[in-house]
Amino acid sequence: MSDVRHVLVLPDRDAAEEAVEALGERFGLPEEPELVRDALAGEDDAEDAQWLVVVEDAEGRLDPRVLDEFAATWDGWREEP
Template sequence: MNDVRHVLVLPDRDAAQEAVEALGERFGLDEEPRIVRDALAGEDDAEDAQWLVVLCDEDERLDAAELDEFADEWDGWREEP
């Protein structure tokens, strides 16, 4: 079993939640992605945070370029491992 993960960085919680729903529909995921709040360094305000969507891809079937395009639709990006 491989431990391949993709991380999408999105600008806010709403975008992250909507993206999780769309990811399942578009990519037919076996496991629901996890949403994680990532506070920016030195910021205490909840508005000053990025939201990470973590996808497990044990079978390595998700294409990085497709995930890049998907994240861009939500004004985000995919972090390189």
């Protein structure tokens, strides 16, 4: 089975940090998700950034639909691969 990576897009750093903590608690992840700031094209202001939470799912055990609902808790979404 190939490695699966899920990317959750969240509106701000606080939401992303909360989501990282909640992901570990809810799904018992073997490693902490990576938090990445994604500046929107052409924007210099830190307020105009999305935050990405990258979740490695080597065993493919996370249900994408559940992650969609999870990200929506923070007004975010899961990127389709």
